[in-house]
Amino acid sequence: MQHTGRVMPFQIRGRSFTAIVLELTGAADGEFYAALDEKLKQAPHFFMNAPFVLDLDKATGIARSGDMMGLVRELRSRKLSVIGVQNGTFEQNTAALSAGLAPLQGGREVRVEGENAEVDEAFEEEISGSEEAAAVLVTEPVRSGQRIFADRGDLVVVSSVSSGAELIAQGNIHVYGSLRGRALAGVNGDARARIFCQSLEAELIAIAGLYKTSDDLGPDFERKRVQAYLEDDVLRVELLK
């Protein structure tokens, strides 16, 4: 491979984050939600937007993607950001993947601070102040009229995005299918955000508010694998080699 001397547009690193593990000890039924709601009432702010991993070791059911999606929807409606599962069966892991969750391995116990009713003020401050990244993974096609918002990080779509659909992310946007709709990366003003796609047929792409429409993009990049990024306040598009 020829060395071009160009700076890599990204870096890959491993990094560990602390997540809260929610261990299910039965089915995700009414009783479970009632108990969960009770717990959340005790410390309403502590769990809000914290990354959650579901431990399915003792869970029963939840083996179909519909069940998993229902569970995720219920949890997310309680402002619990579920990011993955652990100790699931093969079926449960498959269901988790289709619900946009990652099956995780390992994990080490750490003390969950402020888990009791009297939440430490300073700790709470830190939770809300720290902008912990949370990528959003979408595995289904994004249909016309749908809008997907990754408000705390990257948005990864492992399918196509139809014309009339909208992807919005605080971080980068990756589309591993055709991008036919709109993609707006770095919406909080992050000029380092980028958009990557396997086939550019977008109606509009934007990074940190600077945009190009389909017309502006021209025919050179149409249906090509490209990345888009900002350079000196100009939105640049280039082919991915």
Place this chain on the structure above:
Amino acid sequence: MARIIVVTSGKGGVGKTTSTAAIGAGLAMSGKKTVVIDFDVGLRNLDMILGCERRVVFDFINVIHGEAKLHQALVKDKRLENLAVLPTSQTRDKDALTRDGVEKVLDQLRDEYDYIVCDSPAGIERGAHMAMYYADDAVVVSNPEVSSVRDSDRILGLLSSKTRRAERGEEPVKAQLLLARYDPARVEKGEMLKVDDVLEILAIPLLGVIPESQSVLKASNLGMPVVLDESSNAGKAYLDAVKRLMGEQIEHRVLAPERRSFFQRLLGRTA
């Protein structure tokens, strides 16, 4: 226990009602007890396409509002003993549809029939929403042109989020594509989208391709489902689609443009 199938499209005029009539009649011809329901309140057409408009006394809305019994409103088809039609009201509007009312009617029909086919109105508002809400399967009707395909895509998004199955987190509504008014000659000239182009955009299984055919309009005007016309290509294509809907594996027919004979070209018209 009946399966509930919604025939929907988003865009108007793509052939939802024609397809509902053809699918309903096709299922009935295969020996399945089938009822078709018109959800297009205020624009009552399904009963006309099926040729039973002169026998309508009560309608779907009357039943929902408790003004008539379900069996009083159901119209039995005269040609197909397994087919019944639940017509809608021409004088009311979509607000007359209530979620509870629709559920009650569907629950009553479920025990008695094998298939309940719901003819959705165009659009994405209340009527379309009510028609798809309780569905198990969806037949998404599209034409090979961009606006129809985009509207179908929008409907697919709603099917995966605004139905009872989606809300309860059950197995999603199984959506399949019925590509109607397909004209191979115009596709070859590049005036219409190819089947593959549409499938690439919508990413759902293909239930069938219905060729553009004079027999469809003729059948509609006669009030006869096109599947009863044995000479019609469109009718045959619908029957294939119905078999696939029932779970049979039927090969898709090759759709090539019709070659015109020397004499036809000489006369300058198609057969």
